[in-house]
Amino acid sequence: MTSILIAVGIVAGIGLLIGLILSVASIIMAVPKDEKAEKILEALPGANCGACGYSGCSGYAAALAKGKAEPGLCAPGGSSCTKAVSEILGVETGAVEPKVAVVKCRGSLEHTSYRAEYSGIMSCAAAMKIGGGLTACTYGCMGLGDCEAVCPYDAIHVSNGVACVDGGKCRACTLCVKTCPRGIIEIVPKKEMALNRCSNRDKGGVTRKLCDVGCIGCKKCEKACEAGAVTVKDFCAKVDPSLCTNCGKCVEACPQQCITYFK
Amino acid sequence: MLIKSLVAVFLAAILTENYVLSKFLGICPFLGVSKKLNTAVGMSVAVTFVMVLSTAVTFPIYTYVLVPMGMEYLQTVLFILVIAGLVQLVEIVLRKYIPSLYNSLGIYLPLITTNCAVLGVTMLVLQKVDSTTAFTYTYGHALVNAFGAGIGFLVAMVMFAGVRGRLESADIPKSLKGLPITLVAAALVSLSFLGFAGFVDKLIPLA
Numbered sequence: 001m002t003s004i005l006i007a008v009g010i011v012a013g014i015g016l017l018i019g020l021i022l023s024v025a026s027i028i029m030a031v032p033k034d035e036k037a038e039k040i041l042e043a044l045p046g047a048n049c050g051a052c053g054y055s056g057c058s059g060y061a062a063a064l065a066k067g068k069a070e071p072g073l074c075a076p077g078g079s080s081c082t083k084a085v086s087e088i089l090g091v092e093t094g095a096v097e098p099k100v101a102v103v104k105c106r107g108s109l110e111h112t113s114y115r116a117e118y119s120g121i122m123s124c125a126a127a128m129k130i131g132g133g134l135t136a137c138t139y140g141c142m143g144l145g146d147c148e149a150v151c152p153y154d155a156i157h158v159s160n161g162v163a164c165v166d167g168g169k170c171r172a173c174t175l176c177v178k179t180c181p182r183g184i185i186e187i188v189p190k191k192e193m194a195l196n197r198c199s200n201r202d203k204g205g206v207t208r209k210l211c212d213v214g215c216i217g218c219k220k221c222e223k224a225c226e227a228g229a230v231t232v233k234d235f236c237a238k239v240d241p242s243l244c245t246n247c248g249k250c251v252e253a254c255p256q257q258c259i260t261y262f263k
Numbered sequence: 264m265l266i267k268s269l270v271a272v273f274l275a276a277i278l279t280e281n282y283v284l285s286k287f288l289g290i291c292p293f294l295g296v297s298k299k300l301n302t303a304v305g306m307s308v309a310v311t312f313v314m315v316l317s318t319a320v321t322f323p324i325y326t327y328v329l330v331p332m333g334m335e336y337l338q339t340v341l342f343i344l345v346i347a348g349l350v351q352l353v354e355i356v357l358r359k360y361i362p363s364l365y366n367s368l369g370i371y372l373p374l375i376t377t378n379c380a381v382l383g384v385t386m387l388v389l390q391k392v393d394s395t396t397a398f399t400y401t402y403g404h405a406l407v408n409a410f411g412a413g414i415g416f417l418v419a420m421v422m423f424a425g426v427r428g429r430l431e432s433a434d435i436p437k438s439l440k441g442l443p444i445t446l447v448a449a450a451l452v453s454l455s456f457l458g459f460a461g462f463v464d465k466l467i468p469l470a
Contacts, residue, residue: 003333007334010332011337011340018349019348025352031359
């Protein structure tokens with residue numbers, strides 16, 4: 001009986017000793033936690049998407065708390081999140097303009113074609129490595145869904161050979177932008193405007209053979225635009241969202257229907 | 264003679280008595296963390312650190328508390344308790360004074376709290392302490408043994424990370440892909456360590 005008691009005593013005694021040392025150590029060597037950073041972290045959406053340019057929400061929160069970062073970099077959180085963060089920091093900021101991702105290609109299967117049959121790994125990045133992709137157009141969407149796989153919000157889907165963003169679900173986290181090996185996904189302001197939905201920079205004649213809805217760089221849109229928002233560079237039109245008045249003249253002028261209304 | 268025996272103990276812990284490949288302790292991190300070289304090295308450094316520290320504490324506890332009381336059978340329970348507490352303490356100290364090391368060890372430090380390789384090193388070394396034989400482990404031997412065991416862990420992890428790197432690009436039959444081929448590879452690497460048997464043992468009685 002006594003041996004059991006001694007055994008219990010030894011274990012309990014050493015356990016107690018370790019517990020004491022640990023609790024004393026944790027008090028003496030406590031690392032002051034940044035309360036501000038923790039509050040900010042709670043206000044952030046916690047998607048860890050990296051759209052702000054930091055390693056994750058905790059990284060952004062730490063940078064915010066130290067005053068090294070501006071509030072409003074969080075695209076998924078939107079203006080409500082920016083407001084909450086600004087309140088914690090005690091600074092005023094303007095509202096964040098809502099943004100959305102857009103795939104700058106409308107080359108679905110009825111408009112364009114594949115130049116080869118592809119039976120490799122079903123990923124755009126893999127297909128890119130074999131002769132630069134499987135579509136006839138070397139700028140267009142390959143429709144293998146790398147963006148779809150990476151999207152944390154289920155906002156982008158491939159249908160009929162081309163990816164399309166669901167504006168209602170998209171939070172402009174830029175993950176798809178970074179993933180797309182052809183770099184044809186762009187973040188644009190979420191407002192009513194005209195947008196060239198083609199990324200092809202081939203000469204007009206080449207583009208016309210490849211795709212029915214490809215930008216041929218004819219400059220009709222540039223001439224039609226009264227606000228000076230459309231510029232054609234490298235045989236591809238670009239609409240400046242900040243100048244676009246959504247008048248629709250470029251959309252009417254476009255012979256290829258690649259400039260469309262966007263909202 | 265002391266230095267010679269210390270070197271012999273160190274070499275034995277790395278080669279002939281490698282805790283992973285000869286005693287098959289710590290297989291979980293060996294298979295789990297050996298996918299990438301940098302995580303393998305990070306884990307091994309943490310393991311080495313904890314092994315030496317635990318031995319430094321458990322050896323005196325065994326010698327001066329358990330043996331006089333005749334309570335040797337308590338070693339398993341007590342050692343786990345002591346190692347777990349020690350790792351916590353080390354974590355607190357590192358976070359305060361060497362945050363860079365704390366960040367680089369990261370999750371590995373708490374992970375190895377009750378790693379069987381750490382427990383094995385602290386417990387198996389006690390079997391070598393036998394004053395009736397010509398050669399017995401002292402406190403210094405035990406520490407060197409723990410350090411050698413950690414380095415042996417590192418050697419095994421780094422070697423196996425290399426093997427796994429080769430496996431990535433190898434054409435493996437579908438039925439063997441993943442864990443099966445990893446286990447086969449681990450067995451072969453372990454087999455190669457059998458070649459060291461008797462290599463160092465001869466040194467110890469001479470010491």
